[in-house]
Amino acid sequence: MSPGFSTRAIHGAGPGTEPRRALQFPIYAGVAHDFESAEAMGATFSGRKAAFAYSRIANPTVDAFEKKMALLEDGLGSVAVSSGMAAISTTLLTLLAAGDNIVSSSSLFGGTFSLFRNVLSPLGIETRFVPIDDPDAIEAAIDGQTRAIFLETISNPRTVVPDFAEVSRIARAHRLVLIADSTATTPYLFSAKRHGADIALHSTTKYISGGATSMGGAIVDLGTFDWSAVPALEGYHRFREMAFIARLRKEVYRDTGSCMSPYDAYLQSLGLETLALRMERVCENARAIAEFLAGEDAVRSVDYPGLPSSPYHDLANRQFDGRYGGVLAFSLPDKASCFRFLNRLRLMRRSSNLGDNKSLALHSSTTIYVEFTAEEQKAMGVDDTIIRLSVGIEDPDDIIADLRQALAGI
Numbered sequence: 001m002s003p004g005f006s007t008r009a010i011h012g013a014g015p016g017t018e019p020r021r022a023l024q025f026p027i028y029a030g031v032a033h034d035f036e037s038a039e040a041m042g043a044t045f046s047g048r049k050a051a052f053a054y055s056r057i058a059n060p061t062v063d064a065f066e067k068k069m070a071l072l073e074d075g076l077g078s079v080a081v082s083s084g085m086a087a088i089s090t091t092l093l094t095l096l097a098a099g100d101n102i103v104s105s106s107s108l109f110g111g112t113f114s115l116f117r118n119v120l121s122p123l124g125i126e127t128r129f130v131p132i133d134d135p136d137a138i139e140a141a142i143d144g145q146t147r148a149i150f151l152e153t154i155s156n157p158r159t160v161v162p163d164f165a166e167v168s169r170i171a172r173a174h175r176l177v178l179i180a181d182s183t184a185t186t187p188y189l190f191s192a193k194r195h196g197a198d199i200a201l202h203s204t205t206k207y208i209s210g211g212a213t214s215m216g217g218a219i220v221d222l223g224t225f226d227w228s229a230v231p232a233l234e235g236y237h238r239f240r241e242m243a244f245i246a247r248l249r250k251e252v253y254r255d256t257g258s259c260m261s262p263y264d265a266y267l268q269s270l271g272l273e274t275l276a277l278r279m280e281r282v283c284e285n286a287r288a289i290a291e292f293l294a295g296e297d298a299v300r301s302v303d304y305p306g307l308p309s310s311p312y313h314d315l316a317n318r319q320f321d322g323r324y325g326g327v328l329a330f331s332l333p334d335k336a337s338c339f340r341f342l343n344r345l346r347l348m349r350r351s352s353n354l355g356d357n358k359s360l361a362l363h364s365s366t367t368i369y370v371e372f373t374a375e376e377q378k379a380m381g382v383d384d385t386i387i388r389l390s391v392g393i394e395d396p397d398d399i400i401a402d403l404r405q406a407l408a409g410i
């Protein structure tokens with residue numbers, strides 16, 4: 001029997017990985033390591049022998065975190081980076097070259113949309129945005145230069161859940177890499193590999209960090225894609241199944257300097273140990289809050305896949321084993337009532353993060369999505385009546401009492 005999720009998250013691949021038998025893998029904070037000989041140094045730099053040389057390229061504390069992430073996703077290998085955005089940008093810069101395009105869900109985190117439109121597009125990498133629940137639109141957007149499909153497991157803020165069976169079937173048929181941003185679900189709620197993704201990405205800043213302790217990102221190659229189909233990896237085909245990780249490590253990650261700090265890797269590893277416990281509580285709290293909000297007169301609508309009324313309820317049940325994450329959105333009559341609601345909160349904090357142990361609230365259209373036109377916001381499911389909550393692990397009655405008193409004054 002293979003060990004369960006928390007056992008793997010706590011023990012990793014087992015004892016014996018840390019030379020002094022420290023139970024917490026230590027923080028190797030320095031920049032560089034020395035070599036026993038010039039020959040050994042040459043062997044490492046030419047790629048013949050793995051060793052730690054320089055922390056921008058590899059670091060033992062970061063490596064320990066990467067190994068746990070690969071284990072939890074049942075992946076082939078993992079690279080930890082400085083943030084969730086670094087996970088997305090370095091992945092795409094590894095897989096794509098000018099002239100290539102990707103098809104992406106239009107329901108996206110604002111930073112991701114901005115990366116695609118403002119950073120990748122001037123480099124000649126085009127993104128074709130589609131409603132991810134429309135297979136015909138996905139098919140119609142694909143052409144000979146399409147290399148990947150990008151989506152979020154539960155989109156932020158309107159909690160759109162893609163049908164992985166359907167999207168991965170399309171990706172397979174066209175030999176496209178299916179990249180899943182699993183930040184909202186974490187490896188605890190969602191097995192990206194079992195549901196047909198090829199690469200799982202995480203902003204580990206969110207749930208994995210252990211409650212907003214540190215920034216981080218993780219890229220996991222799930223070992224399912226035949227990399228010989230990707231022109232940008234041409235020089236790396238000799239690495240076979242490791243071609244993606246090889247180019248990522250040897251070029252994009254190293255040369256863009258997107259490394260994770262060893263201090264942060266330490267916190268992220270600690271966070272992983274309690275991920276399952278926290279996610280259980282987060283999901284339980286979020287469901288109770290969604291149900292409460294759905295019964296309030298002032299609330300026009302609630303988006304949460306855990307509500308039977310959600311169009312994504314069945315898909316979420318199938319893909320996330322009866323848990324629905326900690327993010328929900330609800331709508332109030334107008335922007336002014338949203339602001340009054342936010343300003344009356346006493347326990348919940350007004351903050352743009354998610355995945356904190358504290359419950360957080362924000363007005364999406366004037367914060368994360370403020371740079372986008374009303375039309376672009378609409379395509380991402382945002383308008384000025386939407387409040388997003390990131391539910392924490394406080395006692396649920398206290399969160400609900402705070403929501404109740406805030407709603408009473410709008």
Ligand SMILES: *Cc1c(COP(=O)(O)O)cnc(C)c1O
Binds near residue numbers: 083084111152156204
């Ligand atoms: C926060 C977030 C990101 C970006 O992560 P950072 O760690 O802030 O760079 C990407 N995708 C999703 C779904 C997110 O919620």
